[in-house]
Amino acid sequence: MVSKEALLPRLRQTPLFSAWPEKVMLPLLAQSRPLVLAAGEILFAEGGQAQSFYFLATGRVDLIAAAATGQEKIVEIIQPDDLFAEAVAFLGGRYPVTAQAEGVATVLEIPLDLFVESLEQHPLLMRQMLARLSMRLHFLVKELRHLSVESAEQRLVGYLLDLCPVLNDPARIELPGKKAAVAARLGLTPETLSRVLARLRKAELLTVDRRLISIPNPLALRRWVEGR
Numbered sequence: 001m002v003s004k005e006a007l008l009p010r011l012r013q014t015p016l017f018s019a020w021p022e023k024v025m026l027p028l029l030a031q032s033r034p035l036v037l038a039a040g041e042i043l044f045a046e047g048g049q050a051q052s053f054y055f056l057a058t059g060r061v062d063l064i065a066a067a068a069t070g071q072e073k074i075v076e077i078i079q080p081d082d083l084f085a086e087a088v089a090f091l092g093g094r095y096p097v098t099a100q101a102e103g104v105a106t107v108l109e110i111p112l113d114l115f116v117e118s119l120e121q122h123p124l125l126m127r128q129m130l131a132r133l134s135m136r137l138h139f140l141v142k143e144l145r146h147l148s149v150e151s152a153e154q155r156l157v158g159y160l161l162d163l164c165p166v167l168n169d170p171a172r173i174e175l176p177g178k179k180a181a182v183a184a185r186l187g188l189t190p191e192t193l194s195r196v197l198a199r200l201r202k203a204e205l206l207t208v209d210r211r212l213i214s215i216p217n218p219l220a221l222r223r224w225v226e227g228r
Contacts (some may be wrong), residue, residue: 001034002057003016011055011108014083014131020125023116032110037061037101044085046098052109053085059105060177064098077102077176087133089116102177139172155186156196157225160206160213167218175211200224 008029011017017025034057037043046066051205061078075097078084088095089112114194119126122184150158159182164171175182183193200206205221215221 001036004029004032004034004108007034007055007057007108009155010057010081012194013081014055016083016129017134020118024122024125027134028110028118031114032108035107035109037077037105037107039101039103041101043107044095045102048095050085050088050095050112052111053083053088053115054099054208055108055110056084057106057108060102061105061107062100062102062177062181064100065096066098072098072184073187074177074181077181077185079176082193086115088112089119090133102143102181139214151186152186152192152196153199153225155188156193157200157221159186160215161218161222164215164218167222169218171215171218173213173215175213178211204206 008025011029012020035043037059043061044050046064051183054212056078058080060080061084062074063076063078063084064072065075066072076084078099085095085099093112119129160173163173163176177185179193180190183190186193188196197206197208200221201208203224205215205217205224
C-alpha cells in the first residue's frame with residue numbers, strides 16, 4: 001500500500017492543494033487514510049451519505065450516474081493523481097454518482113469535515129476551491145454539448161485529441177479504461193466505438209494495439225473529423 005507520506009508531494013501537485021501551506025495540509029493528511037479497492041469494488045454509491053472525498057494513487061476509478069431510464073453511464077474515468085468527489089462538500093452531503101474501481105486501485109480517503117473546516121478558516125483556499133468547481137462546471141457543460149450534438153466520430157476524435165500531449169508531433173496514448181468503459185464515457189455502444197476505430201485505421205490516421213493508440217499526425221486526424 002502507498003504510504004500517506006509518499007502521497008503528500010503528489011497531492012501538492014493538484015490544482016486544489018497546490019497553494020495549501022504545510023501547517024494546514026499536514027493535519028488533513030494525518031486524518032486521511034489509504035484504501036485498497038478490489039476490481040469492481042464500489043467505493044461509494046450514488047445518493048449515499050458523504051463523509052470523505054478521494055485522491056487516486058494507483059489504478060482507475062469509474063464515476064457512474066444512473067439515468068432516468070435505469071441505465072448507467074460512465075461520466076468520468078478517474079486517473080492516478082486525480083482528486084474526485086470533493087464537490088460533494090457543497091452538495092448537501094450526498095454523492096451524486098457511484099464510484100467503482102475498474103481494476104485494483106489505491107485511493108486516499110480525505111475527511112470532508114476537516115477539509116471544510118480548513119476552507120472556512122482560510123478564505124484564500126475557499127476561493128481556490130470555488131475556482132476548481134467552476135472549472136468542473138465548465139467541463140460538464142462541454143461534455144453535455146458533446147453528447148447532444150456531436151457525431152460518434154467527433155466524440156471519439158475529440159476525446160483522443162484531448163489525450164494527446166501535443167498536436168504537432170506523433171502521439172502514442174493509452175486509453176484510460178477498457179474500450180467498453182471508454183464507449184460508455186462517450187455515450188456510444190462498444191460496437192459503434194469499434195466501427196469508428198476501424199474507419200480511422202482504414203484512413204491510416206491511427207493504429208490500435210489493445211488500449212494503446214498511435215496517432216502519427218494528430219492535426220491530420222483533426223482535419224479529417226472537421227471535414228466530416
